[in-house]
Amino acid sequence: MSFSFAHPWLLLLLLLVPLIAWLKGRAGGRTAFVYSSVGLVKSIVGLTRTSIGAILLKMRWLALLLLLMALARPQLGEGQAKISASGIDIVLALDLSGSMAAEDFELQGEPVNRLVIAKDVVQQFVRKRASDRIGLVAFAGRAYIATPLTLDHDFLLSNLDRLNLGALEDGTAIGSAISAAANRLRDIQAKSKIIVLMTDGQNNAGKVPPITAAEAAQALGVRVYTIGVGTKGTARVPYMNVFGQKSYMDQKVDIDEETLTKVASMTGGKYFRAENTAGLRKIYEEIDQLEKTEIEVKKYQRYRELFPWFVMGGLALLLLEIILSNTVWRKLP
Numbered sequence: 001m002s003f004s005f006a007h008p009w010l011l012l013l014l015l016l017v018p019l020i021a022w023l024k025g026r027a028g029g030r031t032a033f034v035y036s037s038v039g040l041v042k043s044i045v046g047l048t049r050t051s052i053g054a055i056l057l058k059m060r061w062l063a064l065l066l067l068l069m070a071l072a073r074p075q076l077g078e079g080q081a082k083i084s085a086s087g088i089d090i091v092l093a094l095d096l097s098g099s100m101a102a103e104d105f106e107l108q109g110e111p112v113n114r115l116v117i118a119k120d121v122v123q124q125f126v127r128k129r130a131s132d133r134i135g136l137v138a139f140a141g142r143a144y145i146a147t148p149l150t151l152d153h154d155f156l157l158s159n160l161d162r163l164n165l166g167a168l169e170d171g172t173a174i175g176s177a178i179s180a181a182a183n184r185l186r187d188i189q190a191k192s193k194i195i196v197l198m199t200d201g202q203n204n205a206g207k208v209p210p211i212t213a214a215e216a217a218q219a220l221g222v223r224v225y226t227i228g229v230g231t232k233g234t235a236r237v238p239y240m241n242v243f244g245q246k247s248y249m250d251q252k253v254d255i256d257e258e259t260l261t262k263v264a265s266m267t268g269g270k271y272f273r274a275e276n277t278a279g280l281r282k283i284y285e286e287i288d289q290l291e292k293t294e295i296e297v298k299k300y301q302r303y304r305e306l307f308p309w310f311v312m313g314g315l316a317l318l319l320l321e322i323i324l325s326n327t328v329w330r331k332l333p
Helices: 008-027 038-044 052-071 114-128 153-162 174-185 210-219 257-267 277-290 307-325
Strands: 002-005 074-077 080-085 088-095 105-107 110-112 133-139 143-150 192-199 222-229 234-240 246-252 271-274 295-300 303-305
Touching: 002 008, 008 052, 052 307, 088 114, 088 143, 088 174, 105 114, 105 277, 114 153, 114 277, 133 153, 133 174, 143 153, 143 174, 174 192, 174 210, 174 222, 174 257, 192 257, 210 222, 210 257, 222 257, 222 277, 257 271, 271 277
Parallel strands: 088 133, 088 192, 192 222, 222 271
Antiparallel strands: 002 074, 074 303, 080 295, 105 110, 133 143, 234 246
């Protein structure tokens, strides 16, 4: 067990107690009686001062001390738990271009588009990395930070769920996505920094070429894993016909595998190709296994708040002092 204060700097208020006591002593107390002649009290001049007043005063000061200590929130650590931390920071870059609407994947036996299956697989990947800081970059014609690096994975997954096709101007800015992700990792001190980029096309937007972005990531010590998603040949892409009905047309799958492979190779990562749901899941499982560098740390898990006891103790002393001073130890007016 370990005793500590949540706000130890508030203990500085305790220094005010002796100052207040000193100022009160200098001011002195009010006289209890007023006499026209000293002769009237000659018979009681030799009496010693009772200790009752001192006891009541000490009770009041002790009550004040307990209440001030309660402000600092005393806590009792009830145990330690060992947790594993990987020391790895990850940024996931997800393509939101129009071609991600192609329905060449399946989820629970039903055809779904690439973005739907990407969200599902990424969600499972994130839940396996409970001790990693993970960020999210979304890109199409431009790239933006959907979620900064965080250990709050519920917050990240809620932002992932809100990503939809058509949210950005169309295009595929792979270089910009890598650059934005690398910038999030630039000043981070971590054992390993990685980017996992998923796309179904080739760079045709943005101001930063993919190779230039990869060079910057390499200089920052960031590994880039690239994933090309989509069946080979053609894929079914939905559209609304003139009657407002959902129809399909075949669209050529055109992934720049050469550039994606080079980006991964330059940075010490790896390129993967996912043509179906099982293949995509396997890729993320492989990345999960490749990026394991566990260390053991200790952390207090549970704290028991003690400030209610300090508050109750202080109030009890204060109440007792008031009762005694107005009953059995009542002072003359």
